[in-house]
Every structure is written in structure tokens, then in C-alpha cells.
Amino acid sequence: MDEFYAYDSTPTGDDEVFYEQTTMERFLTHAVLCEMLYEALDELSDVERGLMVLKYGLTGFEPVNTSKLATIYNPDSQSLSTIQYFEQKAFKKIRHYFMRKGVFGI
Numbered sequence: 001m002d003e004f005y006a007y008d009s010t011p012t013g014d015d016e017v018f019y020e021q022t023t024m025e026r027f028l029t030h031a032v033l034c035e036m037l038y039e040a041l042d043e044l045s046d047v048e049r050g051l052m053v054l055k056y057g058l059t060g061f062e063p064v065n066t067s068k069l070a071t072i073y074n075p076d077s078q079s080l081s082t083i084q085y086f087e088q089k090a091f092k093k094i095r096h097y098f099m100r101k102g103v104f105g106i
Contacts, residue, residue, distance in 0.1 A: 040097035
């Protein structure tokens, strides 16, 4: 139980100010952000969501590289630019979702 109340110090900027956050607070922050990420994924198209899940291993499997994704999604042309286009669209939507929720402004 004591491990949840051990404090970690993390630098937050050039002014060397330290922000203390317990391990439990970090765990809860991580859990909330993960939940929000999955909510953001729900706003993507099926193709965008599938690409993000596969590329970043969001279902617990090994991440898949872009060239392998190209063969999965378009075995005839294997267009990397198409995969990169959908990935960029997905990231834009995810950033917009987090900005709407006030998490951070990217």
C-alpha cells in the first residue's frame, strides 16, 4: 500500500520547478487518458480506426509497420501514401477530440 503514496518528482520546465504526483495519481491519469483515447477512436472512420489500432498495437498485439498495413488494406497497390494520409487524418481527429475535451492544446 505504501507504494501508492511514494512521491516522484518530475521536472516541468526550464525553471526547474518540480511537480509531485503520487503513483496512484499517475495511474488514474493514465487510465483516464486511455479511456479518452478509446472514445476518440470511436469518432474515426472504420479504416482510420483500424489503421491506428493495428499500427500502434492498441488491442494488445504487436504494432504493425506502415508497409505491412499497406499490404493489408490495399494488397494490389501497396500505397504507403494512402496509409499515411489516413493516419494523418486520424491524428488530426484525435487531437481535435482532446482539444474539445480541454485536455491539451496541440
